[in-house]
Amino acid sequence: MNRESIFKKVAFSSATLILVMLASIFVMLFISAKPAMQEYGWHFLVDSSWGKTIEVKSDKPLATQKSTTKKTINDENLFANEDSAIIPLSDGGIEDSGQPKNTITKIIYGGFIPIIGTILSTLIAMAFAVPIAMGISIFLSEIAPKFLIKPVGLAIELLAAIPSIIYGMWGLFYFAPIVQDIFGGDQISLLTAGLVLGIMILPFMAAITRDAMNTTPSVLKESAYSLGATKFEVVKDVIFPYAKVGIIGSVILSLGRALGETMAVAFLIGSVFKIPGSLTNPTISIPVVLANNFGEASGNMMSALFYLAFVLFVFSFIIIGTAKFYFLRKHR
Amino acid sequence: MKRLIINKIALSLSVLSALIGLVFLAWILVTLFSKGINSLSFSLFTQDLINGGLRNLIFGQFLMALIATIIGVPLGMMAGIYLREYGHGKYANIIRDLSDIMMSAPSIIIGSFVFVLIVEPFGSINGWAGSIALTIMLIPIVVSTTDNMLSLVPKELREAGIALGGGKHQVILSIILKAARVGLMTGILLGFARIIGETAPLLFTSGTNSFWTTDLNNAFPSLTVSIYNLANFPTDKARDLAWAASFILTMIVLFINIVGRFFTRDKG
Incomplete structure (x- = not known):
């Protein structure tokens, strides 16, 4: 084999590695989540109990129950089903039918609260960030005097590079008390988490929205100005229609970012499994559940965590994919 | 009116x-x-976390990001070269799209993937797992940079190289990559700045470590993971340390970003 074909093969394999990585993320998460998927099914997505102990009455005799449990363990050897135990009722004795009565205590895990927490915190973040990001990008593309465009643009880009953990820490110590003063409720809450998340994605969203707006050819803008259009009319009737697809794509891409963000939210959302009664109550989101519980989880809980990870992965894949392919498709 | x-x-x-x-x-x-x-104080750079300093954490974070760069850059560049120079069909487009998606995928997902892939078989959190998680984050960034930068190299350069009698790989290695080197350097620097500030993929892969260690088979010191732990620690001393660590981290990230941008501006 000559060098040329070796080089080409190495390049091809490296490109294929991307496909392999993405496919194995999908498969590995799916396999790890499978025990929870079998145990809880689709109901997992709407079940709001996490770590709740329930007793399941069983009509089957003890012996049969044991053997089926064993069978499931063998089937799901990745995560042994150690959360459920069979406790025969001591006072139950023998029933009329002559069958021994028994119950199983089970700890059930449902993903509803983190799913809702993720969706709500992302929505708050978007409600805060979209108008401001639009303002910044309109400012940068049409209003700002020339000497401001570069430094402000650079500042926005640098801010987008600051690690999200910094935003989270600032939010916890400086922003949360102020939010509490204004809105009442708890310092650590869905609202604070959503707002800090919004502040975090703001520079990213502003930078890519500005890039989308800047694709408008200046000939179009100039001809509108020469017809006597005001700046606002140029933005509304020329830039927005022209760059609409790119702007929507940028917003959706930022939404994908916000959905999977861990650190900016982890400090602020409160990490309690509770449906927030109001915006100022604490709750939890999927990335934060993963961040806080992965280390010490096992058995069904571990599998439930992977179920959540799988849900998050599929959702962000769809959202980011939509943004990139439908709205931000590059010309090749 | x-x-x-x-x-x-x-x-x-x-x-x-x-x-x-x-x-x-x-x-x-x-x-x-x-x-x-x-x-901030000088002793932060000479003491380890166990003695109230940050030395081991900064070293650990750098080392993991460096290993990720050493593994990820060649792989990402080769993949980018394939996309731009060899693959012109559907397959290359699919890979390009998937790589784009991976670039924005939640970093905590990468962490949980590496957890199944490495931490579970290995039995405990370790520095290699952290480095691999960062590598997976870096590769799509390098792929996209390489792909974009190579597309800026004029076709005439490629033709001239082939006319000189070079094989395609020689033209790529000695002409095209050289022509695109400034853009590539910038992209790699920005990628490095991105992964060195990551926390989520390290939480349950490398974890963190209070002691000085160079053994990547153990829990490995991470600046970002320690910031998370310290900030949630209810003493002023821990919080001050977390702020100092955040400041140092941000300075590193901003410095690399500015250097990277300076390169590209230099070119025009």
């Missing part, structure tokens, strides 16, 4: 929202600087 008033109102709203955004962002930076500089 009405049009002009609407214009004024709309533009003022736009300027106002820009101001609000910038005020928030300035507030964060000012807080970070004032808290960070106050908590």
Whole structure:
């Protein structure tokens, strides 16, 4: 084999590695989540109990129950089903039918609260960030005097590079008390988490929205100005229609970012499994559940965590994919 | 007249929202600087976390990001070269799209993937797992940079190289990569700056470590993971340390970003 074909093969394999990585993320998460998927099914997505102990009455005799449990363990050897135990009722004795009565205590895990927490915190973040990001990008593309465009643009880009953990820490110590003063409720809450998340994605969203707006050819803008259009009319009737697809794509891409963000939210959302009664109550989101519980989880809980990870992965894949392919498709 | 008033109102709203955004962002930076500089001291760089310093954490974070760069850059560049120079069909487009998606995938997902892939078989968190998680984050960034930068190299250079009798791989290695080297360097620097500030993929892959260690088979010191732990620790001393660490981390990230941008501006 000559060098040329070796080089080409190495390049091809490296490109294929991307496909392999993405496919194995999908498969590995799916396999790890499978025990929870079998145990809880689709109901997992709407079940709001996490770590709740329930007793399941069983009509089957003890012996049969044991053997089926064993069978499931063998089937799901990745995560042994150690959360459920069979406790025969001591006072139950023998029933009329002559069958021994028994119950199983089970700890059930449902993903509803983190799913809702993720969706709500992302929505708050978007409600805060979209108008401001639009303002910044309109400012940068049409209003700002020339000497401001570069430094402000650079500042926005640098801010987008600051690690999200910094935003989270600032939010916890400086922003949360102020939010509490204004809105009442708890310092650590869905609202604070959503707002800090919004502040975090703001520079990213502003930078890519500005890039989308800047694709408008200046000939179009100039001809509108020469017809006597005001700046606002140029933005509304020329830039927005022209760059609409790119702007929507940028917003959706930022939404994908916000959905999977861990650190900016982890400090602020409160990490309690509770449906927030109001915006100022604490709750939890999927990335934060993963961040806080992965280390010490096992058995069904571990599998439930992977179920959540799988849900998050599929959702962000769809959202980011939509943004990139439908709205931000590059010309090749 | 009405049009002009609407214009004024709309533009003022736009300027106002820009101001609000910038005020928030300035507030964060000012807080970070004032808290960070106050908590900064020379001993942070000579002591390990166990003695109230950050030396081992900075070293650990750098080392993991460096290993990720050493593994990820060649792989990502080769993949990018394939996409731009060899693959012109559907397959290359699919890979390009998937790589783009991976670039924005939640980093905590990468962490949980590496957890199944390495931490579970290995039995405990370790520095290699952290490095691999960062590698997976870096590869799509390098792929996209390489792909974009190579597309800027004029076709004539490729033709001239082939006319000189070079094989395609020689033309790529000695002409095209050289022509694109400034852009590639910038992209790699920005990628490095991105992964060195990551926390989520390290939480349950490398974890962190209070002691000085160079053994990647153990829990490995991570600056970002320690910031998370320290900030949640209810003593002022721990919080001050967290601020100092955040300040140092931000300085590193901003410095690399500015250096990277300086390169590209230099070129034009």
